[in-house]
Amino acid sequence: MSRASRNLLEGAATFAIGLVLRLFAGGVELPVVTLTKVGVAMMCVGGALVLTGLYQAARPPAGRR
Numbered sequence: 001m002s003r004a005s006r007n008l009l010e011g012a013a014t015f016a017i018g019l020v021l022r023l024f025a026g027g028v029e030l031p032v033v034t035l036t037k038v039g040v041a042m043m044c045v046g047g048a049l050v051l052t053g054l055y056q057a058a059r060p061p062a063g064r065r
Helices: 003-024 035-058
Strands: none
């Protein structure tokens, strides 16, 4: 598996988990963090990974620059 496809897969999974937390964990109370805020942070990280994977997939291989 190439680095670009791995970043795309990990980013999509992280974004999806963050979205689930954001949508469905609103009533869960933890003493330190709010799960909805954790979900938003995970969605941001997942989106960054997806963008990185798209960039890596679009650029030419290192040997052909």
